[in-house]
Amino acid sequence: MFARRIVVVGTGYVGLTTGACLASLGHRVLCSDVDTTKVAALARGDVHILEDGLHDLVQEGIAAGRLGFTGDSADAVADADVVFLCVPTPMGSGGAADLAAVESVTREVRDRLPHGCVLVTKSTVPVGTAARVAGLVRRPDVAIVSNPEFLREGSAVHDFLNPDRIVVGSDSQNAAERVAALYSRLGAPTILTDAASAEMVKYAANCFLATKLSYVNAIAELCERLGADITDVTEGMGYDRRIGQSFLQPGPGWGGSCLPKDTHALMQVAEAVAFDFPLLGATISSNTRQRERMVVKVADACGRNGSLAGVRLGVLGLAFKAGTDDLRDSPALAVTRMLAERGAELTAYDPGLRGDEPGLADVVTVVDDPYQAAKGAAGLVLLTEWPEFRTLDWAAMASTMNGPVVVDTRNHLDPDALRRVGVSWHGVGRTPQEALCSAAAA
Template identity: 80%
Template sequence: MFARRIVVVGTGYVGLTTGACLASLGHRVVCSDVDAAKVEQLTRGEVRILEPGLAELVQEGIAAGRLEFVVGSAGAVDEAEVVFLCVPTPMGSGGAADLAAVESVTREVRERLPHGCVLVTKSTVPVGTSARVAELVGRPDVPVVSNPEFLREGSAVHDFLNPDRIVVGSDSQDAAERVAALYARLGAPTVLTDAASAEMVKYAANCFLATKLSYVNAIAELCERLGANISDVTEGMGYDRRIGQSFLQPGPGWGGSCLPKDTAALMQVAEAADFDFGLLRATIDSNARQREQMVAKVADACGVGVESSLRGVRLGLLGLTFKAGTDDLRDSPAMAVARLLAAEGAELVAYDPGLRGDEPEPTEIMTLVDDPYLAAKGSAGLVLLTEWQEFRALDWSRLAGLLEGPVVIDTRNHLDPDVLRRAGLSWRGVGRRPVGV
């Protein structure tokens, strides 16, 4: 494998992981960002993103001389063979992806790109973006390639270095093969296609996963009404190789930085193509309803009933991040449920091991504490919203003594109901019968 001179524009979650991992594969990587303070921190090997293994890779890359960080992208690309665009594409007006950052960086670097340099869109972008970027570049000697990322927060480094597949799309076969060769050491199946198809793969995959989760949440509600056990149902489903065992865990709804944004963006794409994507619309609507169902479950478990108000009811919350192992609150279903509870007048006290305690959004609607037992003290119920492993090991007898109401609403089916029952607590899960007093 030939080592390449690579520039990664953007040091957010995707950009930093991409840069550090490519450097670990032997390439020389320069990561650029507009935030000078962030660049200074990264140059010292300080990583503020909570992601297992990422800080170590950054530090190793710097020490080996294969990874460096600079301010600004224009000068960084002067000697690049491949440039990755890893800038934000947030949800814009009406749910469409906002491509302002992609277009701005493209305009900034287009005159500085060396002859034959490959420009790669790594950020999740709508179908047709590569064609738009090629038009903005306006240089036949600079091919544009789509190479979508498939990284899960909390396991991004592992996912990058152990991918299920590499997807590369371009109208230039040579450019696509050059980008695919960057990953040769990983030995993953590689899909070489056109740019539009590569862009569509990311949306199709994420929206399928969202649909799968919404389906399981609906089945869980049906299980509750019929007296079935969702855990046994999904186990039986998961052994079917056509279905698989992943994304079969019910919960308070799906969220995070990708699924909400990508489902909304694909809906926009479908509407622009005059296609009525009713299935995807139902997936999104079902997810919103799931969060409301969790609030109703809390009200019922705390004895106020679905028709009564939670005003003045103190609730302890365990977990706020969108998934365990991260510090990411973006489109967190836990936060969505917390906001609905606050809107009902509940007084919220929350603990999350991934948060520092100074995050602005949570502190506006709740009290953040640095101890799970403080969240429980005097509460009418304890609501588990994020599946942090350490919550399984809590002293539930001690928690039972601190709670005003002896009930735990486990929106992730994360805890052992028998452990809680022995501690004198009632356990309420999703898609399963209540356990305990």
């Protein structure tokens, strides 16, 4: 494989993972970012993101001389074969993707791109963005390629190096093949298509996953009303190869940096071409309702006649998923905020957080010990599926609580184990497990 000179603009989850992984494949990679403090830290090998394996990969790339960092994107691209745009595309006005960063960087680098360079949009962008970027670049000698990422936070390095597929789209077959060749060592199925189709693949995939999760959450509620067990139901569904076992776990709603903004962005794209998309609209509204339903579940299990005013609650998990420190559109944090709005007094523990993250102090007191979160609580609410929560000393947890009740919004814990130590367990889509009277008395 011929090693390429690659520049990655942006060092967030996608950019830093992309840069470090491409360097590990033998390419020479220079990552740029406007945050000079972050650049200086990364140049020392200090990774600012909680992502399994990323710290080691960055340090290995630096030590091998294949990975570097800079704060000047324009200078960085002057010697590049391929430039990846990995900048934020947050939800903007009305739910549409905000492309300000993509457009700003494109204008900044367009005149410095060498002849024959390929400019790649890696960030999730609406259909038509590649054409929009081409209009900004206005250089027929520079090809524009769409190469969407399919990385899950918490396992981004693994996903990059073990992809289900590589999707590359461009009006230039040669440019598409050059970008696809960067991943040749991975041996993954590769789809070469036009730019619009590649852009659509990412939205279609993420919105399908969001729909699948909303569907499972709705089935879980129906199970509660009918006396069925969602765990057995999803097991029975998952063995059907047409459905598969992934994304069948009920929870407090879906969130994070991708699904919320991508579902809203696709709704905006559909509206722009006068396409009514009620299925996706129902997916979004069902997710909002699921978060509200979790609050009601907590109030019923731990409140005073359904009221949470003045009720002391412990919260286990605030990040949007285990293995990350990401609070962006976290359903755990959203539910916590709603509990606070109903008057609950909240103390939380999350092994991925420091406790000084912006905005947390206004909602919840963050502690560095799960047993401290349980102390004096009328109940515990598990909102993020950290594995270590399964191995807590639940007898000790229960002994410090005023009310040994756990609302497990992820069905993460063993209800029988909790029941044996006197804890009443309330899950999602399952029959509540009440504590044994003898255990509670003890």
